[in-house]
Every structure is written in C-alpha cells, then in structure tokens.
Amino acid sequence: MRAVRLAVGGCAAVGPLAQRRGGLMRQPRRPARQVAAQLGSSAPEGQQAAGSSAPPTSRPAEPEAPSIKQTMADLDALLGIEPEKEEQVPSSSGAAEGGAPKVSISADVLKTLAEAEVARAEQAGSSASAKEVQSKLADSIERIVEQAKKLAEEEGKGNTAGQEAVRRELENIIETVGQAANGVDAQDLKRMKEQVFGATTFWVTETRPLATQTLELGVVVKGNLRGKREAVFKEVCEKIAAMFGDKYVVRLVEDPEGALDESMRGSGDGSAPPEPRVQFEILPASSAQPAATKGWQRVAAGVLLLLTLGSTLQFGLAANIGLLPKETLQWLADPANLNTDLLPPGLETYDPLPFLSSTGNVFIVTLLPQLVHELAHVTVAGLRGIKIAPSYLIPNSQLGTFGSVTQLKSMVRDRTDLFDFSAAALVAGGLTSLALFVAGLAASHGGAAPEPGLLPVPAQLFQGSLLLGGIARLGLSSEALTHAQVFVSPLLVGGWCGLVTTALNCLPVGNLDGGRVMMSAFGRSSLAVSSLLSYVGLGLGLLGSSLALPFGLYVLICQRTAEQYIQDEVSGVSERRRLVAAAIIIFALLTLIPMAPDVVTDMGSVGSPGNFI
Template sequence: MELIILFFVLSTLSYIIIKRNIAKITTTPTWLLWLALMIPPLIWVGWYLTNPKDSMPPLLVFLPLILSPIVYVWLIEMGKISPQEKEKTSESIDIQKPEKTLFEELSSAQKEKNNHTPPINPQEEKALRDCFPWGVYYLQKVDYLPQAILCLGKLMTAPEKAYPTIKNNLEKVFDDRFLIIFQETLQGQPFFALVPNPHSVTAKTKLPEEKLTKPVTAIILLLLTLLTTTIIGAEISGVEVAELETNPELILQGLPYSLCLIAILGIHELSHYLFAVYYRIRTTLPYFIPIPFFLGTFGAFISIKSPMPNRKAVFDVAIAGPLGGFLVTIPVLVWGLAYSTVVDMPDRMNMLQFEALDPRFSFLMAVLSKLVMGSELIADKAISLHPAAVAGYIGLIVTALNLMPVGQLDGGHIVHAMFGQGKAVIIGQITRVLMIMLAFVRSEFLLWAIILLFMPTVDQPALNDVTELDNGRDLLGLFALILLIVILLPLPSTVAQWLNL
C-alpha cells in the first residue's frame, strides 16, 4: 500500500514538472512525455505487485533506465517547436527564454519596451551598429528594453572569433558602461545583449563596491565548524554526551572525523575559489556552516558576485570543486576503512547508519571497501565505520549530490558548459525524474528527489555563452558524470558474487 501511495505522489510530481517546463518547448502531448519517463517505475511497481517475494531481474532494473530517457528526448525533438511556428505567434525573434536566464525581470519588461526611452542616443546607436562588421555578425535589428539593448542578427564566423571582436568594438565606443553578453535563443540563433555594468568606473551612477573578502568571518565560522564537527565526531566514536561533560578531553576522539570532513569540504570550496580568482571573477572566501547536530555542519559555500566570462570558466570553476574534494575523499575513505570493522548485517538499513553500513548501495563504495578490507568483508556483512571513514563516506555523498546535473549545482554548471543552456535544462529535467524513479527503488533518495524538485533548473549564463568547450574538457565532464553514476548506482548482483560481497 505504501509503495502505491508513493508511486502516485511521485508520478503526480513528475507530471507537474513536465507540464510546467518541457511542455513549453514541444508540441508532444504532456501525457505521452510523462508515460515515457514513467516506464521504469511502472515496470518496477508492476513487478513488485505481481512477484512480491522474488527479486527483480537486473535486466528489468537497468534496461528501462536506459530506454526511458532516450524515448523521452526523442519525443521532445519530434514535437519541438520550430522557429517558423514561433514567428507566427510573436512579432519578433523569440528570445524570451534566454532573457529570463540572463536577468529575470526582462520577461515583464518586454511588454513595456515600446514605451521605454532608449538607453543610448541616436549618435551612439549609429556607433553601436558600426561595431558589428558584416563578416563577423550581420546585425538586423536593435531592441531596447529597460534593462538591456538586444542586438539581433546572424553569426557569420566562428563564435570564438565573433565575441572578442564585437566586445572590443563595443568597449571602444561605450568603455565599461555595459556588460557584453553573447547568447543563443531556443532555436540556436546567437544574439548580443548590452546590460548596464553595475561596477562601471565611467558610469555616472554606480553601485558602491562590496567588500567580498572577510577573512575574520571565514576564520570564525571555520573554528565554530571545527568545534561542532569534533563534538559530533566524538559521539560517532562512541562517546556519550554525559561523558563529555565529566571528561572534556574525550572530545579529542572526534578530531579524526572533524579534521577529515573539514579537509574534504574545505578543499572542495577552495578549489572553486582559486579557479574563480584565476578567471578574475568576483567571489567571496569559502564560508563553513556550523550546526550543533546531525553531521556538525551543513557544508561550506562561496558566493560568486560577477558573471562568468565564458563557458570554459563556467566548466573549470564548477568541476574544480567536486574533483578537488574527491581527490581528498578517496585517501581519507581508504584510511578510515582500514580501521573500520566488519559486523553482522542489520535487519533495517539506511544511508546514514554508520555503525552498520551496507557498502553495496554504491558501486564505488563497495569496490573500495572490498579492496581495503579484503576477505574479511563477505556477503551478509556490514561495516562499522571508523570516524575517518564516516567523513570519507560523507565526502562521497557530497560529491554525488554536487555532481547532479541540475540547475545551479556543480553538475548543472558542468552540463551547461558542455551542451549549452537549452540542453542543460532538458538534462536537468530528466535527472529530476530519474531521481524520482530511483526513490521508488531506494526510499533514501526521496529527500534527494525533493531537493532537486524545488531547485531551479536554469543556470546563470556566461557573458560568452555560445563558444563551446574543447575536447579535453568534454572528456573531463564525461568522467564527472560517470563518477556520479558509479557512486549512486548499487553494486550489481553479478559483480557482488564475483567479489564474494
């Protein structure tokens, strides 16, 4: 009964997601798109209702997961609205979607553009038009919106050559008065947008400079997080709260957990920060979030205050965090597993049951555990994690969550840089629904599905959001997505038998 209720709740949420987002870009019926995505849970629920005592064949587990997104994308492409159809219902080129991703208020400003005073005078407009050489970008139309000037036309050369040429020409006329944005419409037509630069030196009115680097605040939060994670680490190692009150020195037993976890989270955010600094992107220092319960921290973050210059910068800044944290996670996890012990498998398990964790829920966790613990770890056995192993295990979970290709998560930035913003939105929607499907198989992922459901799927664009990545970065991005899969997917039964696990 609980399975049926969960099925109806999550299937309803899936339909709402498709109706609100994907139905706008395709004529394929919403119910058909929903059916394509619901093939896996329909098969799984049908199996469990008809064969409640038998385990599901691996083919029925993995084949629907592979076919469902393929059919889903094919249906979207079959009904995708063409530029000609768009033009029938719009007086100008439809760039409403990119506008929303650039600056949210432009969607409502579009209605007022005819009554708005142009932000430049006629002489400046003539100079603006001269900034677009015919052989680089054939300018056809200039639209004035309250927050931007849109320059619409046809790209006549490679994007990596067009953007710097047009940008240099415009800066000679307007200096740093505008940010020069290069994007594509949903139909793949590149356009330029000039947005007022809030940090312009030459502008008559500019915003006051915000002090971004606050080292005292960062150090205080770091020390508080060290305290809270050390207390939680002591509790993980078996120290009771009453014992801490009578013997405060016992708190030192929590240091292996706290130091390892802070190292993983700190390197993750520091990697983001250093690459942002390399690309001269305005950003804050990494800040930790201490809490006196659960894991002792809600993680760490940096806040980026200026646009990304291009998709290469988006990719590098995004992927640096998960890879940096992962490179620390693996040795920490291996070290912690070496001091962990094997225990009997409990009747009920969850992903945060550190005293008796089943490593088979994750392909990567299972393989690492077997390599470190050897013949001691066999079938029907679980692991009582050492505090350092707990930190490494949390590092894996953090890496997987950040690599989810949705919206403003690191994975969302990565697929945005690899495939462009339009395709990244579709990938994000597919990921949302796949996570809902995974929640049917493993209820632990229900929280993940809910988090992704309420997370925006649209990532902020780069100034040059048209120039594509090189092959090396595409391969690195593919590796990141494979890493996500090997962390999330459970150990197949055939591999478990081969490993005697």
C-alpha cells in the same frame, strides 16, 4: 453626422430606417431634435415625411425644418427613444471666437512619470544611467513647458513651428523613457549598428529589449553572422569598449529562435550539426554584474558556518556513540530516562578521552574535503579573474554538510573559465575524500571485535553506494561485511561522507557545480534535460537514498537557476574537458545509486539515516 434620406412621392423610407434600427444597440441614441438642429435648413425642397399616407400637396415655399423635426419625433416615439433636452448648438461665429481646441500640458504629470522611470532604473541597479535619464527628462520637460506657453500666447495664429517643437520634445521624452526601460541609450545603439555591426561582422536584422529572469536591462541584437564567431565577438567587444569605455558589456548567446528552426529542419544527411545561430546582448555595465555582497549576506555566511560546525560536531558524536558502554546505550534507549538528571549507568568509571578523541578526528576529517573544495574555488577564481561571494555552507546532520553555495560576483569570460572554476573544486574535494577513504580502509581490519582507534559502524552503511560499497568489499572482504557492525578508522568515515557530498554536488542540475560543468561542456539545453532527470531520481529516492529528499529541497530552493553571468555562452570547451565532465557525472551516479541486490531491502529504510550513518 448620420445622413438621412427621405422618400419622395409617398414611397416608403428604407435604408436610413434600417440603419437607425441596427445602430440602436451600438451607440447612444440621439433624439430627433438634435438631428434636426444639425440638419438645419439644408433639407431639399419638396421632401416630406417618410411613411406618410397623405399624397403630396403643393404648399408655399417655407423652411422644411419643422416637418423634419416632426417626422424625426414620430420615429423616436415609434422606436421608443426618450426625448432629451435640447442643447444649444454653438454658432459658427462662436466657434470662430473660440478658436482651436485648447490642449494643456501638465508639467507635474510629466515630472511624475520621469521620477517613476528613474526610480525603476535605480531599483534595477543602474544608478549612473538613472541620473543621466533624469537630467534628459528634466531638460525635455522644461522645453515643452516653454513651448506650451508660447503656443498659448500665439493661439489662433497657426504657429506650426511651435507645434513641431513640442512634438519633437515629446518624442525625445518617449525615447528617453525607452532608454530607462532597457538601459541602453538610443543614440549609442544607433552608433553601434552603424559603426560596430556591419556587412563584414554581424548583419543586424532586429533589435528588441532584453527580458530574462536574471538580466533585466539590455538590448538583444539579432541578425546574421558574417565571419568566424570568435573573431567577430572579439572585434565587437573591442570596438564597443573603444567607443564607450566600460559603459556596456557584450554577451554572445545562442539565438533560441534560430536553434528551434535548425531542430525542425534537421541536418537530413547525417553530417555534423551546423554552427548555432547567435545573437548579441548589449547590457549596461551596472546591470551586467551580479549585485555586490551586502553586510547581511556576510552575517548569514558566518551564521551558516557556525551551524555547519555544529552539525559536523553532532555527526562526530553520533558516529562514536558505539564506543559508549553497552549499559549506557541501553539506558539512553529508554525515552523515560532522558528527562532525569541522573548519571547514566556505566559512566562512573568510563574514560571519555578515547570517545572525545575519536569524535574530534571525525569532525576534522569530515570538514577537510569541504575546506579543500572551497580553496580550489578561490584559487581558480583568482587565476581566471572571477569575483566570488563568501561561501554559504549548508549544514546537514547525516553528512556534516551538503556543501556550499558559491555565488559569482562578476561576469565569467566564457564556458571554459566556468568549467575550470567548477570542475576544479569537485575534483579537488573528490580526490581528498578518496585519499581519506583509501587510507581509512587500510587502517581498518574489518573485524567485529573492538580495537583502540576504531569506531563501530553498521554494515548496512556499505550497501548505500554501489561504487563505495564495492571498494569497501574489496578492502574489508565480503566476510567482514556480514557482521551487524564493522570497526573502521575515522578516516574511512570522513572519506565516505566527503565522497557522498562531492557526488551530490556533481549532479548535473541547476547551479550546482555539477550543473555548471554540464552547461559548460554540453550546453544549456543539455543541462535542462539532465536537471529534469536528476529531479526525478531524487524524487523517487533512486539517487542518495535517505538524502534524496532533503538535498532535492535544498536544490529547488537555493540552486535551481542555471548560471547566467557568462559573456561568451556559445563557444564550447575542449574535448578533454568534455571527457572530464562525463567522468564527473558517471562518478556521481555510481556513488549515489545503492547496491543492486539490496535496493528492495533498503527501500523500507528510506527517510532514516541508517544507510549513511
């Protein structure tokens, strides 16, 4: 209630009126009658209305409430405040009868909140923890309702014990809902901090909910490492497994805030960079693993396989179209003839067996490197205990296939396992393609005259790759490549396509095998930089020429997110693996960059398949 002080002896009222003016725009205005009713008869004797011009006069003692009411009414009229209807002020006896304010607890509202949290936990993939949360919330709600009934029966008796019980149950609900939000039980986390982490392993300074793009449930444990990183991580994993079984999964990642601090300070003395600051992530086992493969995903993998077979067959037909009679090709070049049912000229006496045989050879040798690539994935996954989903082959008319999307369905132990899984497939597919390419060069004479078993390809094909074009010039001679077309073996075509496809997947970007190799060997920050540079190269057509645009769109749509399911993301790989990673990246660049003297000439043909078909 606002205090009102009135001047005595005809002095002007100052502070209160200014306060009243300043508060007009900040809070609802109250008529004077309400103020007077609140003041009642407590006004001191001898006071009179502020601002009155008449001198004070002696009067018999009487209640001052009417004078105060009149004065406040005059102030209301002066300030433009409309009077409101008088409200009955409850008497003190009525307040005593009414007792303390009544607070009702709706069990239906609490149950609705509980069901919403359980549904959210189930949607995040934590069905086991969702049932546990539902049970805890149901028990707490039941106890709260019982305590509320007791408080209603004992109302006015000062039952502080019952109020304290309700407060504790509400705190339990808040704690349980917090568990549903991050998937980690508060009591379990407390036990971890007391019995797992400590002064000799990892001194905990802060815990916070985990929020990443892929891993939604979990808790981040930040602090200071007090021992050797590998030994501490092993000890933490073993203790948590002994205490909770397979309920939780522990991840070791770099502390992004610590890495930022180190980069801002710098080493300064040119010495080796210090060990990165780390943090632990405690994840519920249900959310730490990728979602299981669903039936529709298997169907999608089968459909993509059929489409890839079709695109590879179409590529084989296109690669052998030069074997058709010249008059047939001229007739097919006229769009008006494509809508007729007439047999193209030149095919009356044409033997299609060489054409079909060569098409089948190109079909097989084009798919062979990709088959070896997938077998390498499966083999290493079995050796390292990694679960993978069915491969989603990506069809492409210019190469037969862009490769495949191979998703992980389990947590990888460390970066070394991820490197072996990805690099093995790239090396196996690349070596198979290289063997086909070299064998094709040996079987090709490089002349312009047709020969059985060879198929004509444009000489411009060899200008699309700095590395492969250089090898082809050594194997076929520079004079052979001066002709408009060169007759080569189907093995060379299949090897060429396999090497280009492998080089595209070696690019250090996103979740491609090349991106996984880059992150495993050099870290996530290096992958971010290399991904940006790769996108720039693909966007400008500097990498892959006519394949840059479709492959770049494929990566952006399907493979842009880096791998997240790594348990130990801090421990690096051996120096030998880092050298292999560097060699893979160099191979990708040399294969996808066009030959320097022909870059300007070929820029006009970007968007057409001439550089690779």
